[in-house]
Amino acid sequence: MTTLITGASAGLGEGFARALAARGEAVILTARRADRLEGLAAELRATHGVAVHLFPADLADPAAPAQLLADIAAAGLTIDQLINNAGFGVQGAFAAGDAAGQLGMIDLNCRALVALTHGVLPQMIARRAGGVLNIASTAAFQPGPWLAVYYATKAFVLSFSEAIHEEVKPHGVRVAALCPGPTRTEFADVAGMGESALFKTFASDAGAVVKDGLKALAANQAVRVSGVANALMAESIRFTPRFLARRLVGSLQRTRT
Numbered sequence: 001m002t003t004l005i006t007g008a009s010a011g012l013g014e015g016f017a018r019a020l021a022a023r024g025e026a027v028i029l030t031a032r033r034a035d036r037l038e039g040l041a042a043e044l045r046a047t048h049g050v051a052v053h054l055f056p057a058d059l060a061d062p063a064a065p066a067q068l069l070a071d072i073a074a075a076g077l078t079i080d081q082l083i084n085n086a087g088f089g090v091q092g093a094f095a096a097g098d099a100a101g102q103l104g105m106i107d108l109n110c111r112a113l114v115a116l117t118h119g120v121l122p123q124m125i126a127r128r129a130g131g132v133l134n135i136a137s138t139a140a141f142q143p144g145p146w147l148a149v150y151y152a153t154k155a156f157v158l159s160f161s162e163a164i165h166e167e168v169k170p171h172g173v174r175v176a177a178l179c180p181g182p183t184r185t186e187f188a189d190v191a192g193m194g195e196s197a198l199f200k201t202f203a204s205d206a207g208a209v210v211k212d213g214l215k216a217l218a219a220n221q222a223v224r225v226s227g228v229a230n231a232l233m234a235e236s237i238r239f240t241p242r243f244l245a246r247r248l249v250g251s252l253q254r255t256r257t
Protein backbone atom coordinates (compact mmCIF):
# COMPACT_ATOMS: atom_id res chain seq x y z
CA MET A 1 0.00 0.00 0.00
CA THR A 2 1.47 3.36 -1.07
CA THR A 3 -0.08 6.65 0.05
CA LEU A 4 0.58 10.09 -1.42
CA ILE A 5 0.41 12.73 1.34
CA THR A 6 0.38 16.45 0.51
CA GLY A 7 1.63 18.96 3.08
CA ALA A 8 3.83 16.30 4.70
CA SER A 9 6.54 18.69 5.93
CA ALA A 10 4.63 19.71 9.08
CA GLY A 11 1.57 19.23 11.26
CA LEU A 12 -1.11 16.73 10.26
CA GLY A 13 0.63 15.71 7.03
CA GLU A 14 3.78 14.79 8.92
CA GLY A 15 1.55 12.93 11.39
CA PHE A 16 -0.11 10.92 8.60
CA ALA A 17 3.34 10.03 7.22
CA ARG A 18 4.55 8.86 10.64
CA ALA A 19 1.40 6.83 11.33
CA LEU A 20 1.43 5.01 7.96
CA ALA A 21 5.19 4.36 8.08
CA ALA A 22 4.78 2.90 11.58
CA ARG A 23 2.34 0.39 10.04
CA GLY A 24 5.06 -0.59 7.56
CA GLU A 25 3.40 1.17 4.61
CA ALA A 26 5.20 3.10 1.85
CA VAL A 27 4.57 6.83 1.53
CA ILE A 28 5.05 9.48 -1.15
CA LEU A 29 5.55 12.89 0.45
CA THR A 30 5.16 16.35 -1.01
CA ALA A 31 5.33 19.96 0.28
CA ARG A 32 7.49 22.98 -0.59
CA ARG A 33 10.15 22.58 2.13
CA ALA A 34 12.36 19.82 0.68
CA ASP A 35 14.79 19.94 3.62
CA ARG A 36 11.99 19.09 6.06
CA LEU A 37 10.80 16.23 3.84
CA GLU A 38 14.35 14.85 3.59
CA GLY A 39 14.79 14.89 7.38
CA LEU A 40 11.46 13.11 7.89
CA ALA A 41 12.19 10.55 5.15
CA ALA A 42 15.58 9.66 6.65
CA GLU A 43 13.97 9.15 10.05
CA LEU A 44 11.09 7.01 8.74
CA ARG A 45 13.38 4.82 6.60
CA ALA A 46 15.76 4.26 9.53
CA THR A 47 13.03 3.61 12.11
CA HIS A 48 10.52 1.59 10.11
CA GLY A 49 12.46 0.35 7.07
CA VAL A 50 9.74 1.60 4.73
CA ALA A 51 10.01 3.14 1.25
CA VAL A 52 9.65 6.94 1.41
CA HIS A 53 9.54 8.84 -1.90
CA LEU A 54 9.90 12.62 -2.05
CA PHE A 55 8.48 14.98 -4.66
CA PRO A 56 8.78 18.59 -3.38
CA ALA A 57 6.30 20.93 -5.09
CA ASP A 58 4.40 24.19 -4.66
CA LEU A 59 0.86 22.95 -5.14
CA ALA A 60 -0.56 26.48 -5.29
CA ASP A 61 0.97 26.62 -8.77
CA PRO A 62 -1.92 25.53 -11.06
CA ALA A 63 0.47 23.41 -13.17
CA ALA A 64 1.95 21.59 -10.15
CA PRO A 65 -0.63 18.84 -9.44
CA ALA A 66 -0.46 17.37 -12.97
CA GLN A 67 3.34 17.65 -12.95
CA LEU A 68 3.50 15.91 -9.57
CA LEU A 69 1.36 13.00 -10.78
CA ALA A 70 3.42 12.74 -13.98
CA ASP A 71 6.67 12.65 -11.95
CA ILE A 72 5.26 9.95 -9.64
CA ALA A 73 4.13 7.85 -12.61
CA ALA A 74 7.52 8.33 -14.34
CA ALA A 75 9.17 6.94 -11.18
CA GLY A 76 7.08 3.78 -11.66
CA LEU A 77 5.02 4.34 -8.50
CA THR A 78 1.33 3.52 -8.07
CA ILE A 79 -0.80 5.67 -5.76
CA ASP A 80 -3.09 3.37 -3.75
CA GLN A 81 -4.29 6.15 -1.44
CA LEU A 82 -4.22 9.94 -1.57
CA ILE A 83 -4.36 12.22 1.47
CA ASN A 84 -5.16 15.78 0.32
CA ASN A 85 -3.92 17.56 3.42
CA ALA A 86 -1.92 20.64 2.29
CA GLY A 87 -3.77 23.82 3.14
CA PHE A 88 -3.58 27.14 4.95
CA GLY A 89 -5.74 29.98 6.23
CA VAL A 90 -5.25 33.73 6.53
CA GLN A 91 -7.01 35.67 9.24
CA GLY A 92 -8.10 39.27 8.67
CA ALA A 93 -10.64 41.51 6.96
CA PHE A 94 -11.19 40.20 3.43
CA ALA A 95 -11.36 43.62 1.71
CA ALA A 96 -8.15 44.80 3.37
CA GLY A 97 -6.25 41.59 2.66
CA ASP A 98 -3.84 40.82 -0.14
CA ALA A 99 -5.78 39.40 -3.13
CA ALA A 100 -2.95 37.08 -4.19
CA GLY A 101 -2.90 35.46 -0.76
CA GLN A 102 -6.67 34.87 -0.81
CA LEU A 103 -6.57 33.43 -4.33
CA GLY A 104 -3.56 31.29 -3.46
CA MET A 105 -5.63 29.76 -0.67
CA ILE A 106 -8.25 28.72 -3.23
CA ASP A 107 -5.52 27.36 -5.54
CA LEU A 108 -4.07 25.15 -2.80
CA ASN A 109 -7.07 24.25 -0.61
CA CYS A 110 -9.47 23.64 -3.53
CA ARG A 111 -7.87 23.60 -6.99
CA ALA A 112 -4.91 21.33 -6.17
CA LEU A 113 -7.18 19.01 -4.16
CA VAL A 114 -9.59 18.65 -7.08
CA ALA A 115 -6.78 18.21 -9.62
CA LEU A 116 -5.05 15.49 -7.61
CA THR A 117 -8.33 13.70 -6.88
CA HIS A 118 -9.24 13.82 -10.56
CA GLY A 119 -5.79 12.53 -11.46
CA VAL A 120 -5.86 9.46 -9.21
CA LEU A 121 -9.51 8.33 -9.34
CA PRO A 122 -9.63 6.78 -12.84
CA GLN A 123 -6.87 4.28 -11.98
CA MET A 124 -8.45 3.51 -8.60
CA ILE A 125 -11.81 2.90 -10.28
CA ALA A 126 -10.12 0.62 -12.84
CA ARG A 127 -8.47 -1.34 -10.00
CA ARG A 128 -11.69 -1.28 -7.94
CA ALA A 129 -9.54 -0.32 -4.96
CA GLY A 130 -8.04 2.72 -3.32
CA GLY A 131 -9.07 5.71 -1.28
CA VAL A 132 -8.89 9.50 -0.97
CA LEU A 133 -8.92 11.36 2.35
CA ASN A 134 -9.62 15.09 2.04
CA ILE A 135 -8.83 17.30 5.01
CA ALA A 136 -11.71 19.74 5.41
CA SER A 137 -12.38 21.40 8.80
CA THR A 138 -15.16 22.23 11.25
CA ALA A 139 -14.92 25.58 9.40
CA ALA A 140 -16.82 23.80 6.61
CA PHE A 141 -20.13 23.91 8.49
CA GLN A 142 -20.72 27.68 8.64
CA PRO A 143 -19.39 30.97 7.23
CA GLY A 144 -16.36 32.48 8.98
CA PRO A 145 -16.10 36.27 9.02
CA TRP A 146 -12.43 37.36 9.31
CA LEU A 147 -11.35 34.03 7.82
CA ALA A 148 -13.92 34.23 5.03
CA VAL A 149 -12.05 32.59 2.15
CA TYR A 150 -10.59 29.84 4.36
CA TYR A 151 -14.04 28.84 5.68
CA ALA A 152 -15.42 28.91 2.13
CA THR A 153 -12.61 26.68 0.82
CA LYS A 154 -13.37 24.12 3.52
CA ALA A 155 -17.12 24.20 2.74
CA PHE A 156 -16.08 23.45 -0.85
CA VAL A 157 -13.85 20.55 0.23
CA LEU A 158 -16.64 19.03 2.32
CA SER A 159 -19.31 19.37 -0.38
CA PHE A 160 -16.99 18.06 -3.11
CA SER A 161 -15.83 15.10 -1.01
CA GLU A 162 -19.36 14.01 -0.07
CA ALA A 163 -20.46 14.15 -3.70
CA ILE A 164 -17.48 12.17 -4.99
CA HIS A 165 -17.92 9.66 -2.15
CA GLU A 166 -21.32 8.76 -3.64
CA GLU A 167 -20.03 8.68 -7.22
CA VAL A 168 -17.16 6.26 -6.64
CA LYS A 169 -18.62 4.04 -3.90
CA PRO A 170 -20.15 1.58 -6.41
CA HIS A 171 -16.67 1.23 -7.97
CA GLY A 172 -15.09 0.02 -4.72
CA VAL A 173 -13.19 3.29 -4.13
CA ARG A 174 -13.30 5.13 -0.79
CA VAL A 175 -13.57 8.92 -0.35
CA ALA A 176 -13.69 10.47 3.11
CA ALA A 177 -13.65 14.03 4.45
CA LEU A 178 -12.03 14.69 7.81
CA CYS A 179 -13.15 17.77 9.73
CA PRO A 180 -10.73 18.70 12.50
CA GLY A 181 -11.34 21.59 14.88
CA PRO A 182 -8.43 23.75 16.11
CA THR A 183 -5.35 21.51 16.25
CA ARG A 184 -1.80 22.14 17.49
CA THR A 185 0.26 22.37 14.27
CA GLU A 186 1.93 25.28 12.43
CA PHE A 187 -1.51 26.25 11.06
CA ALA A 188 -2.27 28.98 13.64
CA ASP A 189 1.10 30.69 13.12
CA VAL A 190 0.69 30.61 9.33
CA ALA A 191 -2.86 32.01 9.66
CA GLY A 192 -1.73 34.83 11.95
CA MET A 193 -3.55 33.36 14.97
CA GLY A 194 -0.49 31.97 16.76
CA GLU A 195 -0.90 34.09 19.88
CA SER A 196 -4.60 33.36 20.27
CA ALA A 197 -5.27 32.07 23.81
CA LEU A 198 -8.59 30.68 22.60
CA PHE A 199 -6.91 28.61 19.88
CA LYS A 200 -4.26 27.34 22.28
CA THR A 201 -6.82 26.40 24.95
CA PHE A 202 -9.16 24.45 22.69
CA ALA A 203 -6.66 22.96 20.26
CA SER A 204 -6.45 19.15 19.90
CA ASP A 205 -3.31 17.07 19.55
CA ALA A 206 -2.41 16.31 15.94
CA GLY A 207 -1.98 12.60 16.77
CA ALA A 208 -5.63 12.16 17.71
CA VAL A 209 -6.76 13.93 14.54
CA VAL A 210 -4.51 11.74 12.38
CA LYS A 211 -5.96 8.59 13.98
CA ASP A 212 -9.49 9.81 13.24
CA GLY A 213 -8.56 10.54 9.63
CA LEU A 214 -7.09 7.11 9.03
CA LYS A 215 -10.15 5.48 10.61
CA ALA A 216 -12.46 7.46 8.32
CA LEU A 217 -10.40 6.49 5.27
CA ALA A 218 -10.31 2.79 6.21
CA ALA A 219 -14.06 2.71 6.95
CA ASN A 220 -15.06 4.83 3.92
CA GLN A 221 -16.83 7.21 6.30
CA ALA A 222 -18.01 10.09 4.09
CA VAL A 223 -17.65 12.72 6.82
CA ARG A 224 -15.85 12.42 10.13
CA VAL A 225 -15.62 15.30 12.59
CA SER A 226 -12.61 14.81 14.85
CA GLY A 227 -13.35 15.05 18.60
CA VAL A 228 -16.62 14.79 20.51
CA ALA A 229 -16.94 18.53 21.29
CA ASN A 230 -16.27 19.44 17.64
CA ALA A 231 -18.83 16.86 16.47
CA LEU A 232 -21.46 18.29 18.84
CA MET A 233 -20.75 21.81 17.60
CA ALA A 234 -20.91 20.76 13.95
CA GLU A 235 -24.24 19.03 14.60
CA SER A 236 -25.77 21.86 16.68
CA ILE A 237 -24.86 24.55 14.15
CA ARG A 238 -27.36 22.91 11.75
CA PHE A 239 -30.16 23.91 14.14
CA THR A 240 -28.85 27.46 14.66
CA PRO A 241 -30.29 30.21 12.41
CA ARG A 242 -27.66 31.17 9.82
CA PHE A 243 -27.63 34.86 10.81
CA LEU A 244 -26.77 33.81 14.37
CA ALA A 245 -24.17 31.22 13.35
CA ARG A 246 -22.21 33.69 11.21
CA ARG A 247 -22.36 36.38 13.90
CA LEU A 248 -21.15 33.97 16.57
CA VAL A 249 -18.25 32.76 14.44
CA GLY A 250 -17.43 36.34 13.44
CA SER A 251 -17.19 37.51 17.04
CA LEU A 252 -15.06 34.48 17.89
CA GLN A 253 -12.66 35.02 14.98
CA ARG A 254 -12.35 38.76 15.59
CA THR A 255 -11.27 38.24 19.20
CA ARG A 256 -8.70 35.67 18.20
CA THR A 257 -6.12 38.25 17.17
Ligand SMILES: NC(=O)c1ccc[n+]([C@@H]2O[C@H](COP(=O)([O-])OP(=O)(O)OC[C@H]3O[C@@H](n4cnc5c(N)ncnc54)[C@H](OP(=O)(O)O)[C@@H]3O)[C@@H](O)[C@H]2O)c1
Pocket residue numbers: 006007008009010011012013030031032033034036057058059060061085086087088089108135136137138179180181182183184185186187188190
Ligand atom coordinates in the same frame (compact mmCIF):
# COMPACT_ATOMS: atom_id res chain seq x y z
N1 LIG B 1 -4.47 22.95 12.58
C1 LIG B 1 -5.76 23.26 12.58
O1 LIG B 1 -6.26 23.91 13.51
C2 LIG B 1 -6.64 22.76 11.47
C3 LIG B 1 -8.02 22.66 11.71
C4 LIG B 1 -8.86 22.19 10.69
C5 LIG B 1 -8.31 21.84 9.47
N2 LIG B 1 -6.98 21.95 9.25
C6 LIG B 1 -6.46 21.60 7.92
O2 LIG B 1 -5.48 20.58 8.08
C7 LIG B 1 -4.60 20.62 6.95
C8 LIG B 1 -3.18 20.52 7.45
O3 LIG B 1 -2.88 21.69 8.18
P1 LIG B 1 -1.93 21.69 9.46
O4 LIG B 1 -2.77 22.08 10.61
O5 LIG B 1 -1.14 20.47 9.53
O6 LIG B 1 -1.02 22.98 9.10
P2 LIG B 1 0.55 23.15 8.97
O7 LIG B 1 1.25 22.57 10.16
O8 LIG B 1 0.75 24.60 8.69
O9 LIG B 1 0.93 22.28 7.68
C9 LIG B 1 0.50 22.68 6.40
C10 LIG B 1 1.23 21.84 5.35
O10 LIG B 1 0.80 22.30 4.06
C11 LIG B 1 1.96 22.54 3.27
N3 LIG B 1 1.76 23.60 2.31
C12 LIG B 1 1.42 24.90 2.55
N4 LIG B 1 1.40 25.61 1.41
C13 LIG B 1 1.76 24.75 0.41
C14 LIG B 1 1.95 24.88 -0.99
N5 LIG B 1 1.77 26.06 -1.62
N6 LIG B 1 2.31 23.79 -1.71
C15 LIG B 1 2.50 22.59 -1.09
N7 LIG B 1 2.34 22.40 0.23
C16 LIG B 1 1.98 23.47 0.97
C17 LIG B 1 3.05 22.93 4.27
O11 LIG B 1 4.34 22.63 3.74
P3 LIG B 1 5.37 23.69 3.12
O12 LIG B 1 5.21 24.96 3.88
O13 LIG B 1 6.69 23.00 3.31
O14 LIG B 1 4.98 23.79 1.68
C18 LIG B 1 2.73 21.98 5.42
O15 LIG B 1 3.34 20.75 5.21
C19 LIG B 1 -4.93 21.90 6.19
O16 LIG B 1 -5.73 21.58 5.06
C20 LIG B 1 -5.74 22.71 7.19
O17 LIG B 1 -6.63 23.59 6.57
C21 LIG B 1 -6.12 22.40 10.23
